Amino acid sequence: MQTVTRALSVLDCFRDGEERGVSEVARRQGLAISTTHRLLTALVQAGFLDKDESSSRYRMGGALAEYGQIAYRQxxxxxxxxxxxxxxxxxxxxxxxxxxxxxxxxxxxxxxxxxxxxxxxxxxxxxxxxxxxxxxxxxxxxxxxxxxxxxxxxxxxxxxxxxxxxxxxxxxxxxxxxxxxxxxxxxxxxxxxxxxxxxxxxxxxxxxxxxxxxxxxxxxxxxxxxxxxxxxxxxxxxxxxx
The missing domain is CATH 3.30.450.40 (GAF domain)
Structure with a gap:
């Protein structure tokens, strides 16, 4: 339960549409860099975040657009x-x-x-x-x-x-x-x-x-x-x- 709560809290860092790096997310959440990196990786694998390989920064992923469309229609x-x-x-x-x-x-x-x-x-x-x-x-x-x-x-x-x-x-x-x-x-x-x-x-x-x-x-x-x-x-x- 703690891991799920932390992952959702990390995802919340991207509500403003801005890209963010691991260090910034870790600082905002008060988490260790290693823990933040694991959470970000899991969110990328789930499609909730995308990672720009050239800058190593993260942004909202396509899966969220899918969920948004579902809510929009429902x-x-x-x-x-x-x-x-x-x-x-x-x-x-x-x-x-x-x-x-x-x-x-x-x-x-x-x-x-x-x-x-x-x-x-x-x-x-x-x-x-x-x-x-x-x-x-x-x-x-x-x-x-x-x-x-x-x-x-x-x-x-x-x-x-x-x-x-x-x-x-x-x-x-x-x-x-x-x-x-x-x-x-x-x-x-x-x-x-x-x-x-x-x-x-x-x-x-x-x-x-x-x-x-x-x-x-x-x-x-x-x-x-x-x-x-x-x-x-x-x-x-x-x-x-x-």
Missing amino acids: HRIYLAEPSLEQLAATTGANASIAIRHSIHAVMLGTSRWRETDGHRLMGVRLPLHASALGKALLAWSDTADGFLDTLPYHEGTTRSVSTPTELRAELDTARARGYAYNDEELDPGFRTIGLPILTPAGDCRFALGLRGPTTLMIPERIPFLVELATVTAADIATRFAS
Whole structure:
């Protein structure tokens, strides 16, 4: 069990899409070089990592792309793609869909790359308390106070909430106004609105996000963007229910 846990922890070092060498991974994980090398070799053999023989550095492997495609199809994210693209084209922002996994919101689908994001790889695992997607997933779910106590409030920027009490108040506000909001709480210069994608029974399994720079997501435009996103969330909910 310890070996499996260590291997998964090593794999976690590559979530940002960067290549890394043995020494860097060992330092990040607090492991011996020999142990790290064995774990990396096993991950390469399993296809979870690839090794560049010329540089001796490692990167995400093809097997993970296969698993990603399986998850993509199982969650039927392809049904939401036309709606995401239409919303992105209409607003000029990035539209995405996410699901809750433990203490994070995980993006399963997003509209095509937009110039507003530049070439930087956007994270797909977002802290629940500091992301509009995460707040939407929490606000429209039965979330106990005890769970809010476990969230990593050190993640995010100085603008994100820092206590369970603050988060609970923000979730209540989101539920009352109909959308969650991220005002530069993850990335300076970017804002996101988040809305629930509800099942016919009223459960919130997925959330819809609309992200853009502060120059686009100005306060005066938020009501209009929320209106468009609300229509999109309802359309995706209908597609998922069919």
